[in-house]
Amino acid sequence: MEKTEIIIHTKLTIGVSACCMGSPVRYNGKGWDLLKNLGREKNDFRWCPVCPECMAGLGVLREPIRLSGGDGTKVWTGDAEVKNRKGEIVTNKVIEGALACIEALSRAGAIAYVYMDGSPSCGVYRTTLKNTNRGNPPGVFGAKLLELGFFLIPASDLQSPLKWWDWRRRLLAFYWLKNVPLDSKNQLYEAWYKTKFLCRELNQEWTQNIGRNLALIVEEDVKEFGDRFRKEALDLLRKPSNTKKITNSLWAQYSYYKKLQGKSIEEINAPEIKRNVTSIAKELLLMERKAHEDKVFFGTSPVLYRDKRSN
Template sequence: MEKKNIIIHEKINIGISACCMGSPVRYNNKGWDMLQNLGREKQDFNWCPVCPETMSGLGVPRDPIHLSGGNGAMVWTGEAIIKNRRGRDVTEEVKLGSIACLETLKRAEVTAYVYMDGSPTCGVYRTSLKKQKRGNPPGIFGSVLLDEELFLIPASDLQSPIKWWDWRRRLLAFHWFRSLEMKNKDDLYKAWYALKFLCQEIDDTWARDMGRKLADLGKISEEEISSIRKEILEVLRKPSTVKKITHSLWKNYSYYRKTRGETVEGIHSPDFRRNVTTIAKELLTMERTAFEEGVFFATSPVIYRDKRRMPKVEPEDIEMDEEIEATLRGELPEEE
Protein backbone atom coordinates (compact mmCIF):
# COMPACT_ATOMS: atom_id res chain seq x y z
CA MET A 1 0.00 0.00 0.00
CA GLU A 2 1.33 3.43 -0.90
CA LYS A 3 2.18 5.76 1.93
CA LYS A 4 2.62 9.48 2.14
CA ASN A 5 1.90 12.16 4.69
CA ILE A 6 -1.57 13.65 4.52
CA ILE A 7 -1.41 17.39 3.90
CA ILE A 8 -4.22 19.67 5.02
CA HIS A 9 -4.38 23.31 3.96
CA GLU A 10 -7.29 24.62 6.02
CA LYS A 11 -6.48 26.13 9.39
CA ILE A 12 -7.94 24.28 12.35
CA ASN A 13 -10.20 26.35 14.62
CA ILE A 14 -9.22 26.09 18.28
CA GLY A 15 -11.21 27.43 21.21
CA ILE A 16 -9.22 28.72 24.15
CA SER A 17 -9.93 30.05 27.62
CA ALA A 18 -9.55 33.80 27.08
CA CYS A 19 -7.32 34.21 30.14
CA CYS A 20 -4.80 31.89 28.45
CA MET A 21 -4.60 34.18 25.43
CA GLY A 22 -3.58 37.17 27.50
CA SER A 23 -7.03 38.65 28.13
CA PRO A 24 -7.25 40.14 31.67
CA VAL A 25 -10.54 38.38 32.42
CA ARG A 26 -9.65 36.41 35.54
CA TYR A 27 -11.35 37.32 38.80
CA ASN A 28 -8.28 39.43 39.74
CA ASN A 29 -8.12 41.23 36.37
CA LYS A 30 -5.15 39.17 35.17
CA GLY A 31 -4.40 36.73 32.34
CA TRP A 32 -1.51 34.81 30.80
CA ASP A 33 -0.28 34.68 27.21
CA MET A 34 0.10 30.91 26.93
CA LEU A 35 0.52 31.11 23.14
CA GLN A 36 3.63 33.27 23.23
CA ASN A 37 6.02 30.32 23.08
CA LEU A 38 4.40 29.00 19.88
CA GLY A 39 6.01 31.82 17.90
CA ARG A 40 5.09 31.88 14.22
CA GLU A 41 3.31 28.54 14.53
CA LYS A 42 0.50 30.37 16.32
CA GLN A 43 -0.53 31.67 12.88
CA ASP A 44 -1.22 28.11 11.66
CA PHE A 45 -4.47 28.02 13.64
CA ASN A 46 -7.57 30.17 14.09
CA TRP A 47 -8.17 30.94 17.77
CA CYS A 48 -11.54 31.55 19.41
CA PRO A 49 -11.15 32.88 22.98
CA VAL A 50 -14.10 32.60 25.37
CA CYS A 51 -14.61 33.09 29.10
CA PRO A 52 -17.66 31.53 30.80
CA GLU A 53 -17.26 33.70 33.90
CA THR A 54 -17.24 37.05 32.10
CA MET A 55 -20.02 35.84 29.78
CA SER A 56 -21.95 35.13 32.97
CA GLY A 57 -22.02 38.88 33.61
CA LEU A 58 -19.99 38.60 36.80
CA GLY A 59 -17.59 41.31 35.63
CA VAL A 60 -13.89 42.01 36.16
CA PRO A 61 -12.62 42.13 38.85
CA ARG A 62 -15.01 39.82 40.74
CA ASP A 63 -15.18 37.58 43.74
CA PRO A 64 -13.60 34.18 43.01
CA ILE A 65 -16.06 31.31 42.70
CA HIS A 66 -15.99 27.63 43.68
CA LEU A 67 -18.02 24.46 43.22
CA SER A 68 -20.07 23.37 46.21
CA GLY A 69 -21.65 19.97 46.74
CA GLY A 70 -20.08 18.18 43.78
CA ASN A 71 -18.38 18.63 40.42
CA GLY A 72 -19.27 20.69 37.39
CA ALA A 73 -21.27 17.92 35.73
CA MET A 74 -23.44 17.75 38.85
CA VAL A 75 -24.22 21.45 38.53
CA TRP A 76 -26.10 20.70 35.32
CA THR A 77 -28.19 18.02 37.07
CA GLY A 78 -28.96 20.27 40.04
CA GLU A 79 -26.89 18.22 42.51
CA ALA A 80 -24.23 20.91 43.03
CA ILE A 81 -24.06 24.70 42.95
CA ILE A 82 -21.53 27.48 42.39
CA LYS A 83 -20.85 30.08 45.06
CA ASN A 84 -18.63 33.12 45.19
CA ARG A 85 -16.35 33.99 48.09
CA ARG A 86 -19.16 35.78 49.93
CA GLY A 87 -21.44 32.74 49.73
CA ARG A 88 -23.70 34.08 47.01
CA ASP A 89 -25.19 31.45 44.69
CA VAL A 90 -24.13 32.30 41.12
CA THR A 91 -25.06 28.96 39.56
CA GLU A 92 -27.59 30.23 37.04
CA GLU A 93 -25.34 33.04 35.85
CA VAL A 94 -22.40 30.71 35.24
CA LYS A 95 -24.61 28.16 33.49
CA LEU A 96 -25.84 30.86 31.11
CA GLY A 97 -22.26 32.02 30.53
CA SER A 98 -21.15 28.47 29.76
CA ILE A 99 -24.01 27.97 27.31
CA ALA A 100 -23.14 31.24 25.57
CA CYS A 101 -19.50 30.14 25.22
CA LEU A 102 -20.50 26.74 23.87
CA GLU A 103 -22.72 28.40 21.27
CA THR A 104 -19.78 30.59 20.25
CA LEU A 105 -17.49 27.57 19.87
CA LYS A 106 -20.09 25.78 17.78
CA ARG A 107 -20.46 28.78 15.48
CA ALA A 108 -16.68 28.83 15.13
CA GLU A 109 -16.71 25.08 14.37
CA VAL A 110 -13.79 24.41 16.67
CA THR A 111 -12.09 21.02 16.72
CA ALA A 112 -10.11 21.57 19.90
CA TYR A 113 -10.09 23.62 23.08
CA VAL A 114 -7.18 24.88 25.18
CA TYR A 115 -8.39 24.88 28.77
CA MET A 116 -7.09 26.35 32.00
CA ASP A 117 -6.89 23.55 34.56
CA GLY A 118 -7.50 24.71 38.11
CA SER A 119 -10.51 26.80 37.13
CA PRO A 120 -13.93 25.91 38.59
CA THR A 121 -15.41 26.69 35.17
CA CYS A 122 -12.85 25.70 32.48
CA GLY A 123 -10.93 23.09 34.48
CA VAL A 124 -11.12 19.51 33.25
CA TYR A 125 -8.96 17.51 35.66
CA ARG A 126 -8.49 20.15 38.36
CA THR A 127 -10.79 22.89 39.63
CA SER A 128 -8.44 24.27 42.28
CA LEU A 129 -5.09 26.05 41.93
CA LYS A 130 -3.98 24.90 45.37
CA LYS A 131 -1.03 22.52 45.02
CA GLN A 132 -2.37 19.60 47.02
CA LYS A 133 -6.02 19.86 46.00
CA ARG A 134 -7.78 18.86 42.77
CA GLY A 135 -11.04 20.49 43.77
CA ASN A 136 -14.13 18.90 42.18
CA PRO A 137 -13.23 18.23 38.54
CA PRO A 138 -14.44 18.69 35.95
CA GLY A 139 -15.54 22.32 36.11
CA ILE A 140 -18.97 23.35 34.90
CA PHE A 141 -17.72 24.39 31.45
CA GLY A 142 -15.11 21.62 31.48
CA SER A 143 -17.88 19.05 31.76
CA VAL A 144 -19.54 20.56 28.69
CA LEU A 145 -16.27 20.33 26.75
CA LEU A 146 -15.99 16.64 27.66
CA ASP A 147 -19.56 16.00 26.54
CA GLU A 148 -18.83 17.66 23.19
CA GLU A 149 -15.90 15.23 22.69
CA LEU A 150 -13.53 17.99 21.61
CA PHE A 151 -9.77 17.55 21.46
CA LEU A 152 -8.78 19.06 24.81
CA ILE A 153 -5.33 20.59 25.38
CA PRO A 154 -4.12 21.76 28.82
CA ALA A 155 -2.79 25.31 28.54
CA SER A 156 0.28 24.50 30.63
CA ASP A 157 1.52 22.02 28.00
CA LEU A 158 1.86 24.85 25.47
CA GLN A 159 4.89 25.95 27.49
CA SER A 160 6.79 22.74 26.70
CA PRO A 161 8.14 22.43 23.10
CA ILE A 162 7.95 18.63 23.06
CA LYS A 163 4.51 18.45 24.70
CA TRP A 164 3.16 21.00 22.24
CA TRP A 165 4.68 19.06 19.34
CA ASP A 166 2.91 15.95 20.59
CA TRP A 167 -0.43 17.76 21.01
CA ARG A 168 -0.12 19.41 17.60
CA ARG A 169 0.59 16.25 15.60
CA ARG A 170 -2.22 14.35 17.35
CA LEU A 171 -4.60 17.28 16.86
CA LEU A 172 -3.90 17.33 13.11
CA ALA A 173 -4.50 13.58 12.90
CA PHE A 174 -7.65 13.90 15.04
CA HIS A 175 -9.07 16.71 12.90
CA TRP A 176 -8.39 14.91 9.62
CA PHE A 177 -9.77 11.58 10.79
CA ARG A 178 -12.86 13.08 12.46
CA SER A 179 -13.89 14.90 9.28
CA LEU A 180 -12.90 12.13 6.85
CA GLU A 181 -15.72 10.62 4.81
CA MET A 182 -15.70 6.84 5.19
CA LYS A 183 -18.36 4.70 3.50
CA ASN A 184 -16.94 1.20 3.65
CA LYS A 185 -14.25 -1.09 5.03
CA ASP A 186 -11.68 -0.02 2.43
CA ASP A 187 -12.07 3.65 3.36
CA LEU A 188 -11.68 2.82 7.03
CA TYR A 189 -8.65 0.59 6.51
CA LYS A 190 -6.84 3.15 4.33
CA ALA A 191 -7.34 5.77 7.01
CA TRP A 192 -6.14 3.37 9.69
CA TYR A 193 -3.05 2.53 7.65
CA ALA A 194 -2.08 6.21 7.76
CA LEU A 195 -2.59 6.49 11.52
CA LYS A 196 -1.58 3.10 12.85
CA PHE A 197 2.09 3.87 13.61
CA LEU A 198 1.09 6.92 15.65
CA CYS A 199 -1.55 4.86 17.46
CA GLN A 200 1.00 2.10 18.11
CA GLU A 201 3.27 4.66 19.74
CA ILE A 202 0.46 5.88 22.00
CA ASP A 203 -0.94 2.45 22.92
CA ASP A 204 0.75 -0.47 21.20
CA THR A 205 -1.45 -3.24 22.63
CA TRP A 206 -4.67 -1.47 21.70
CA ALA A 207 -3.37 -0.57 18.22
CA ARG A 208 -2.41 -4.13 17.36
CA ASP A 209 -5.79 -5.39 18.56
CA MET A 210 -7.47 -2.75 16.40
CA GLY A 211 -5.37 -3.79 13.40
CA ARG A 212 -6.49 -7.40 13.79
CA LYS A 213 -10.08 -6.29 14.29
CA LEU A 214 -10.05 -4.31 11.05
CA ALA A 215 -8.36 -7.12 9.13
CA ASP A 216 -11.10 -9.55 10.19
CA LEU A 217 -13.97 -7.25 9.24
CA GLY A 218 -16.44 -8.32 6.61
CA LYS A 219 -19.17 -6.04 5.39
CA ILE A 220 -19.40 -3.12 7.79
CA SER A 221 -22.31 -0.84 8.64
CA GLU A 222 -22.27 2.93 9.13
CA GLU A 223 -22.87 2.38 12.84
CA GLU A 224 -19.79 0.14 13.10
CA ILE A 225 -17.67 2.68 11.21
CA SER A 226 -18.89 5.39 13.58
CA SER A 227 -18.07 3.24 16.61
CA ILE A 228 -14.54 2.45 15.37
CA ARG A 229 -13.96 6.10 14.44
CA LYS A 230 -14.92 7.15 17.96
CA GLU A 231 -12.54 4.59 19.47
CA ILE A 232 -9.61 5.75 17.35
CA LEU A 233 -10.34 9.41 18.09
CA GLU A 234 -10.29 8.62 21.80
CA VAL A 235 -6.80 7.15 21.49
CA LEU A 236 -5.57 10.17 19.52
CA ARG A 237 -6.58 12.36 22.48
CA LYS A 238 -4.05 10.59 24.72
CA PRO A 239 -0.60 12.15 25.17
CA SER A 240 2.48 10.13 24.36
CA THR A 241 5.65 10.16 26.50
CA VAL A 242 9.10 11.57 25.86
CA LYS A 243 10.56 8.04 25.82
CA LYS A 244 8.05 6.78 23.28
CA ILE A 245 8.42 9.88 21.12
CA THR A 246 12.21 9.60 21.13
CA HIS A 247 12.12 5.95 20.04
CA SER A 248 9.54 6.75 17.37
CA LEU A 249 11.78 9.53 16.05
CA TRP A 250 14.67 7.06 15.71
CA LYS A 251 12.54 4.46 13.94
CA ASN A 252 11.36 7.03 11.44
CA TYR A 253 14.89 8.31 10.98
CA SER A 254 16.01 4.72 10.26
CA TYR A 255 13.23 4.49 7.68
CA TYR A 256 14.37 7.78 6.12
CA ARG A 257 17.96 6.55 5.82
CA LYS A 258 16.87 3.27 4.22
CA THR A 259 14.64 5.15 1.78
CA ARG A 260 16.97 8.03 0.85
CA GLY A 261 20.39 6.62 1.68
CA GLU A 262 21.14 9.90 3.45
CA THR A 263 21.60 11.14 7.00
CA VAL A 264 20.13 14.19 8.67
CA GLU A 265 22.45 16.32 10.76
CA GLY A 266 21.48 16.65 14.41
CA ILE A 267 19.31 13.53 14.79
CA HIS A 268 20.47 11.42 17.72
CA SER A 269 19.75 7.86 18.89
CA PRO A 270 17.37 7.32 21.84
CA ASP A 271 20.21 6.67 24.30
CA PHE A 272 21.92 10.00 23.50
CA ARG A 273 21.48 12.32 26.49
CA ARG A 274 19.80 15.65 25.66
CA ASN A 275 16.97 17.78 27.00
CA VAL A 276 13.40 17.82 25.75
CA THR A 277 13.87 21.13 23.93
CA THR A 278 16.61 19.54 21.82
CA ILE A 279 14.42 16.51 21.12
CA ALA A 280 11.63 18.84 19.98
CA LYS A 281 14.05 20.54 17.57
CA GLU A 282 15.09 17.14 16.19
CA LEU A 283 11.45 16.21 15.64
CA LEU A 284 10.76 19.43 13.76
CA THR A 285 13.91 18.93 11.67
CA MET A 286 12.98 15.35 10.81
CA GLU A 287 9.38 16.30 10.09
CA ARG A 288 10.42 19.10 7.74
CA THR A 289 13.16 17.09 6.02
CA ALA A 290 10.92 14.07 5.43
CA PHE A 291 8.23 16.30 3.96
CA GLU A 292 10.63 18.09 1.63
CA GLU A 293 12.06 14.78 0.43
CA GLY A 294 8.67 13.12 -0.01
CA VAL A 295 9.34 10.46 2.64
CA PHE A 296 6.52 9.27 4.90
CA PHE A 297 7.02 10.47 8.50
CA ALA A 298 4.77 8.00 10.28
CA THR A 299 4.97 9.51 13.75
CA SER A 300 3.39 12.70 12.43
CA PRO A 301 1.14 11.42 9.63
CA VAL A 302 -0.95 14.56 9.07
CA ILE A 303 0.73 17.92 8.52
CA TYR A 304 -0.53 21.43 7.90
CA ARG A 305 0.96 23.56 5.16
CA ASP A 306 -0.20 26.96 4.04
CA LYS A 307 -0.82 26.73 0.28
CA ARG A 308 1.30 29.84 -0.19
CA ARG A 309 4.30 27.99 1.24
CA MET A 310 3.78 24.79 -0.69
CA PRO A 311 6.38 23.63 -3.28
CA LYS A 312 5.26 23.48 -6.88
CA VAL A 313 5.53 19.68 -6.92
CA GLU A 314 3.82 17.57 -4.25
CA PRO A 315 5.91 14.83 -2.61
CA GLU A 316 5.63 11.53 -4.46
CA ASP A 317 3.95 8.49 -2.99
CA ILE A 318 6.42 6.12 -1.38
CA GLU A 319 5.67 2.42 -1.47
CA MET A 320 7.05 0.68 1.59
CA ASP A 321 8.51 -2.78 1.32
CA GLU A 322 8.25 -5.30 4.12
CA GLU A 323 11.65 -4.42 5.54
CA ILE A 324 10.82 -0.72 5.81
CA GLU A 325 7.47 -1.42 7.42
CA ALA A 326 9.14 -3.74 9.91
CA THR A 327 11.60 -0.95 10.76
CA LEU A 328 8.73 1.38 11.61
CA ARG A 329 7.16 -1.33 13.73
CA GLY A 330 10.47 -1.66 15.54
CA GLU A 331 10.89 -5.33 14.66
CA LEU A 332 14.34 -5.05 13.09
CA PRO A 333 17.62 -4.19 14.80
CA GLU A 334 18.16 -0.49 14.32
CA GLU A 335 21.40 0.97 12.99
CA GLU A 336 23.64 2.69 15.45
Protein backbone atom coordinates in the same frame (compact mmCIF):
# COMPACT_ATOMS: atom_id res chain seq x y z
CA MET B 1 -2.20 3.58 -1.48
CA GLU B 2 0.31 6.42 -1.53
CA LYS B 3 2.61 6.16 1.48
CA THR B 4 3.10 9.88 2.12
CA GLU B 5 1.85 12.23 4.79
CA ILE B 6 -1.60 13.79 4.64
CA ILE B 7 -1.57 17.51 3.89
CA ILE B 8 -4.50 19.62 5.05
CA HIS B 9 -5.02 23.24 4.08
CA THR B 10 -7.83 23.97 6.52
CA LYS B 11 -6.70 26.32 9.27
CA LEU B 12 -8.21 24.72 12.37
CA THR B 13 -10.01 26.85 14.94
CA ILE B 14 -9.00 26.29 18.54
CA GLY B 15 -10.98 27.72 21.43
CA VAL B 16 -8.92 29.07 24.31
CA SER B 17 -9.58 30.37 27.80
CA ALA B 18 -9.27 34.11 27.24
CA CYS B 19 -6.99 34.56 30.26
CA CYS B 20 -4.43 32.30 28.52
CA MET B 21 -4.38 34.56 25.47
CA GLY B 22 -3.36 37.59 27.46
CA SER B 23 -6.80 38.97 28.26
CA PRO B 24 -6.88 40.33 31.86
CA VAL B 25 -10.18 38.60 32.64
CA ARG B 26 -9.38 36.49 35.68
CA TYR B 27 -11.22 37.30 38.88
CA ASN B 28 -8.22 39.40 39.97
CA GLY B 29 -7.82 41.16 36.63
CA LYS B 30 -4.81 39.13 35.52
CA GLY B 31 -4.05 37.01 32.46
CA TRP B 32 -1.12 35.36 30.69
CA ASP B 33 -0.25 35.29 27.00
CA LEU B 34 0.70 31.63 26.77
CA LEU B 35 0.21 31.53 22.99
CA LYS B 36 3.39 33.58 22.54
CA ASN B 37 5.31 30.37 23.33
CA LEU B 38 4.16 28.94 19.99
CA GLY B 39 6.04 31.56 18.00
CA ARG B 40 5.13 31.74 14.31
CA GLU B 41 3.24 28.44 14.55
CA LYS B 42 0.50 30.33 16.38
CA ASN B 43 -0.52 31.66 12.95
CA ASP B 44 -1.23 28.13 11.68
CA PHE B 45 -4.47 28.17 13.68
CA ARG B 46 -7.42 30.45 14.30
CA TRP B 47 -8.04 31.18 17.96
CA CYS B 48 -11.39 31.82 19.61
CA PRO B 49 -10.91 33.20 23.15
CA VAL B 50 -13.84 32.88 25.56
CA CYS B 51 -14.36 33.35 29.29
CA PRO B 52 -17.44 31.71 30.82
CA GLU B 53 -17.19 33.77 34.01
CA CYS B 54 -17.16 37.03 32.07
CA MET B 55 -20.02 35.80 29.86
CA ALA B 56 -21.83 34.96 33.09
CA GLY B 57 -21.85 38.68 33.80
CA LEU B 58 -19.67 38.33 36.90
CA GLY B 59 -17.31 41.03 35.62
CA VAL B 60 -13.71 41.95 36.36
CA LEU B 61 -12.73 42.37 39.16
CA ARG B 62 -15.01 39.78 40.79
CA GLU B 63 -15.29 37.54 43.79
CA PRO B 64 -13.68 34.13 43.09
CA ILE B 65 -16.14 31.26 42.74
CA ARG B 66 -16.12 27.64 43.92
CA LEU B 67 -18.12 24.48 43.39
CA SER B 68 -20.29 23.38 46.31
CA GLY B 69 -21.86 19.96 46.76
CA GLY B 70 -20.17 18.24 43.83
CA ASP B 71 -18.34 18.72 40.56
CA GLY B 72 -19.24 20.67 37.44
CA THR B 73 -21.18 17.74 35.98
CA LYS B 74 -23.50 17.80 38.98
CA VAL B 75 -24.01 21.54 38.53
CA TRP B 76 -25.62 20.78 35.15
CA THR B 77 -27.96 18.21 36.72
CA GLY B 78 -28.91 20.55 39.57
CA ASP B 79 -27.17 18.46 42.23
CA ALA B 80 -24.40 20.98 43.00
CA GLU B 81 -24.07 24.76 43.18
CA VAL B 82 -21.60 27.51 42.35
CA LYS B 83 -20.93 30.05 45.07
CA ASN B 84 -18.70 33.09 45.30
CA ARG B 85 -16.47 33.94 48.23
CA LYS B 86 -19.31 35.81 49.94
CA GLY B 87 -21.47 32.67 49.83
CA GLU B 88 -23.79 34.03 47.14
CA ILE B 89 -25.16 31.43 44.74
CA VAL B 90 -24.24 32.22 41.13
CA THR B 91 -25.04 28.83 39.59
CA ASN B 92 -27.48 30.02 36.93
CA LYS B 93 -25.20 32.83 35.83
CA VAL B 94 -22.24 30.47 35.39
CA ILE B 95 -24.35 27.98 33.45
CA GLU B 96 -25.56 30.74 31.13
CA GLY B 97 -21.99 31.94 30.68
CA ALA B 98 -20.80 28.44 29.80
CA LEU B 99 -23.60 27.99 27.27
CA ALA B 100 -22.79 31.35 25.67
CA CYS B 101 -19.17 30.24 25.25
CA ILE B 102 -20.21 26.90 23.74
CA GLU B 103 -22.38 28.77 21.25
CA ALA B 104 -19.44 31.02 20.31
CA LEU B 105 -17.14 28.01 19.84
CA SER B 106 -19.80 26.32 17.72
CA ARG B 107 -20.16 29.36 15.47
CA ALA B 108 -16.37 29.49 15.13
CA GLY B 109 -16.23 25.81 14.17
CA ALA B 110 -13.76 24.99 16.98
CA ILE B 111 -13.01 21.30 17.56
CA ALA B 112 -10.33 21.83 20.21
CA TYR B 113 -10.01 23.93 23.35
CA VAL B 114 -7.04 25.15 25.39
CA TYR B 115 -8.26 25.14 28.96
CA MET B 116 -6.96 26.66 32.18
CA ASP B 117 -6.84 23.90 34.76
CA GLY B 118 -7.45 24.98 38.34
CA SER B 119 -10.50 27.02 37.39
CA PRO B 120 -13.96 26.07 38.76
CA SER B 121 -15.38 26.99 35.37
CA CYS B 122 -12.74 26.04 32.74
CA GLY B 123 -10.89 23.39 34.74
CA VAL B 124 -10.99 19.78 33.54
CA TYR B 125 -8.82 17.83 35.99
CA ARG B 126 -8.46 20.52 38.68
CA THR B 127 -10.81 23.23 39.87
CA THR B 128 -8.52 24.83 42.42
CA LEU B 129 -4.87 25.88 42.56
CA LYS B 130 -4.55 25.48 46.32
CA ASN B 131 -1.60 23.23 47.14
CA THR B 132 -2.24 19.67 45.88
CA ASN B 133 -6.02 19.89 46.26
CA ARG B 134 -7.79 19.05 42.98
CA GLY B 135 -11.08 20.59 44.07
CA ASN B 136 -14.15 19.11 42.36
CA PRO B 137 -13.15 18.51 38.74
CA PRO B 138 -14.34 18.98 36.12
CA GLY B 139 -15.47 22.58 36.27
CA VAL B 140 -18.83 23.74 34.94
CA PHE B 141 -17.55 24.71 31.48
CA GLY B 142 -15.00 21.89 31.53
CA ALA B 143 -17.77 19.34 32.05
CA LYS B 144 -19.61 20.61 28.98
CA LEU B 145 -16.41 20.51 26.88
CA LEU B 146 -15.90 16.87 27.90
CA GLU B 147 -19.51 15.99 27.17
CA LEU B 148 -19.34 17.50 23.67
CA GLY B 149 -16.11 15.67 22.80
CA PHE B 150 -13.76 18.62 22.34
CA PHE B 151 -10.07 17.87 21.84
CA LEU B 152 -8.75 19.35 25.09
CA ILE B 153 -5.29 20.86 25.55
CA PRO B 154 -4.03 22.03 28.97
CA ALA B 155 -2.76 25.61 28.77
CA SER B 156 0.34 24.76 30.80
CA ASP B 157 1.56 22.44 28.01
CA LEU B 158 1.91 25.38 25.61
CA GLN B 159 5.07 26.26 27.52
CA SER B 160 6.80 23.01 26.52
CA PRO B 161 7.91 22.74 22.84
CA LEU B 162 7.77 18.93 23.03
CA LYS B 163 4.33 18.74 24.66
CA TRP B 164 2.94 21.24 22.17
CA TRP B 165 4.42 19.25 19.27
CA ASP B 166 2.68 16.15 20.66
CA TRP B 167 -0.67 17.95 21.05
CA ARG B 168 -0.40 19.52 17.59
CA ARG B 169 0.34 16.28 15.72
CA ARG B 170 -2.48 14.46 17.52
CA LEU B 171 -4.93 17.31 16.91
CA LEU B 172 -4.23 17.33 13.17
CA ALA B 173 -4.64 13.54 13.02
CA PHE B 174 -7.82 13.86 15.12
CA TYR B 175 -9.29 16.40 12.69
CA TRP B 176 -8.44 14.31 9.62
CA LEU B 177 -9.78 11.06 11.09
CA LYS B 178 -12.94 12.77 12.32
CA ASN B 179 -13.78 13.84 8.76
CA VAL B 180 -12.35 11.16 6.47
CA PRO B 181 -14.91 8.83 4.79
CA LEU B 182 -14.87 5.24 6.08
CA ASP B 183 -17.40 3.76 3.67
CA SER B 184 -15.35 0.90 2.27
CA LYS B 185 -12.74 -1.60 3.41
CA ASN B 186 -10.10 0.21 1.35
CA GLN B 187 -10.91 3.53 3.03
CA LEU B 188 -10.81 1.84 6.42
CA TYR B 189 -7.45 0.27 5.69
CA GLU B 190 -5.97 3.57 4.52
CA ALA B 191 -7.22 5.39 7.64
CA TRP B 192 -5.77 2.67 9.86
CA TYR B 193 -2.44 2.63 8.01
CA LYS B 194 -2.05 6.42 8.00
CA THR B 195 -2.64 6.64 11.76
CA LYS B 196 -1.27 3.28 12.95
CA PHE B 197 2.26 4.44 13.78
CA LEU B 198 0.98 7.27 15.95
CA CYS B 199 -1.73 5.10 17.52
CA ARG B 200 0.77 2.29 18.13
CA GLU B 201 2.90 4.73 20.10
CA LEU B 202 -0.14 5.59 22.22
CA ASN B 203 -1.53 2.05 22.58
CA GLN B 204 0.24 -0.78 20.79
CA GLU B 205 -2.19 -3.55 21.76
CA TRP B 206 -5.26 -1.68 20.53
CA THR B 207 -3.60 -0.79 17.22
CA GLN B 208 -2.52 -4.36 16.55
CA ASN B 209 -5.98 -5.71 17.39
CA ILE B 210 -7.59 -3.26 14.97
CA GLY B 211 -5.18 -4.35 12.24
CA ARG B 212 -5.92 -8.04 12.79
CA ASN B 213 -9.68 -7.52 12.90
CA LEU B 214 -9.62 -5.25 9.86
CA ALA B 215 -8.09 -8.03 7.78
CA LEU B 216 -11.05 -10.29 8.63
CA ILE B 217 -14.07 -8.06 8.12
CA VAL B 218 -16.40 -8.36 5.15
CA GLU B 219 -18.00 -5.43 3.31
CA GLU B 220 -21.36 -5.72 5.10
CA ASP B 221 -19.61 -5.15 8.44
CA VAL B 222 -17.62 -2.10 7.29
CA LYS B 223 -19.96 0.57 8.68
CA GLU B 224 -20.19 -0.95 12.17
CA PHE B 225 -16.44 -1.57 12.27
CA GLY B 226 -15.69 1.89 10.88
CA ASP B 227 -17.87 3.64 13.45
CA ARG B 228 -16.18 1.76 16.29
CA PHE B 229 -12.71 2.33 14.86
CA ARG B 230 -13.31 6.07 14.44
CA LYS B 231 -14.70 6.52 17.96
CA GLU B 232 -11.96 4.51 19.67
CA ALA B 233 -9.18 6.08 17.61
CA LEU B 234 -10.45 9.62 18.30
CA ASP B 235 -10.57 8.84 22.02
CA LEU B 236 -7.02 7.50 21.83
CA LEU B 237 -5.72 10.55 19.96
CA ARG B 238 -6.96 12.81 22.77
CA LYS B 239 -4.41 11.25 25.15
CA PRO B 240 -0.83 12.56 25.35
CA SER B 241 2.28 10.49 24.73
CA ASN B 242 5.49 10.81 26.78
CA THR B 243 9.09 11.74 26.08
CA LYS B 244 10.41 8.17 26.00
CA LYS B 245 7.77 6.94 23.58
CA ILE B 246 8.18 9.98 21.35
CA THR B 247 11.97 9.67 21.11
CA ASN B 248 11.72 5.94 20.38
CA SER B 249 9.19 6.63 17.62
CA LEU B 250 11.39 9.36 16.19
CA TRP B 251 14.35 6.99 15.99
CA ALA B 252 12.32 4.15 14.46
CA GLN B 253 10.90 6.45 11.79
CA TYR B 254 14.29 8.07 11.17
CA SER B 255 15.87 4.62 10.73
CA TYR B 256 13.21 3.85 8.11
CA TYR B 257 13.91 7.17 6.38
CA LYS B 258 17.68 6.57 6.39
CA LYS B 259 17.27 3.07 4.94
CA LEU B 260 14.89 4.28 2.25
CA GLN B 261 16.81 7.41 1.25
CA GLY B 262 20.34 6.17 1.85
CA LYS B 263 21.31 9.33 3.70
CA SER B 264 21.58 10.53 7.28
CA ILE B 265 20.37 13.57 9.18
CA GLU B 266 23.18 14.50 11.56
CA GLU B 267 20.93 16.37 13.98
CA ILE B 268 18.77 13.32 14.77
CA ASN B 269 20.01 11.57 17.92
CA ALA B 270 19.43 8.02 19.18
CA PRO B 271 16.97 7.64 22.09
CA GLU B 272 19.72 6.93 24.62
CA ILE B 273 21.41 10.29 23.94
CA LYS B 274 20.40 12.67 26.72
CA ARG B 275 19.07 16.06 25.61
CA ASN B 276 16.37 18.44 26.73
CA VAL B 277 12.81 18.53 25.42
CA THR B 278 13.49 21.65 23.34
CA SER B 279 16.22 19.79 21.43
CA ILE B 280 13.95 16.77 20.90
CA ALA B 281 11.19 19.04 19.57
CA LYS B 282 13.65 20.60 17.10
CA GLU B 283 14.66 17.13 15.87
CA LEU B 284 11.00 16.19 15.35
CA LEU B 285 10.30 19.35 13.37
CA LEU B 286 13.40 18.72 11.27
CA MET B 287 12.33 15.12 10.64
CA GLU B 288 8.87 16.31 9.59
CA ARG B 289 10.39 18.77 7.13
CA LYS B 290 12.94 16.36 5.66
CA ALA B 291 10.36 13.59 5.25
CA HIS B 292 8.00 16.02 3.53
CA GLU B 293 10.70 17.27 1.17
CA ASP B 294 11.75 13.73 0.24
CA LYS B 295 8.17 12.40 0.08
CA VAL B 296 8.76 9.82 2.81
CA PHE B 297 5.88 8.96 5.11
CA PHE B 298 6.73 10.08 8.66
CA GLY B 299 4.11 8.01 10.47
CA THR B 300 4.88 9.52 13.87
CA SER B 301 3.32 12.76 12.60
CA PRO B 302 1.05 11.64 9.74
CA VAL B 303 -0.96 14.82 9.14
CA LEU B 304 0.61 18.20 8.35
CA TYR B 305 -0.91 21.63 7.88
CA ARG B 306 0.33 23.71 4.98
CA ASP B 307 -0.96 27.13 3.99
CA LYS B 308 -1.97 26.99 0.32
CA ARG B 309 -0.22 30.30 -0.28
CA SER B 310 3.12 28.82 0.78
CA ASN B 311 2.92 25.84 -1.60
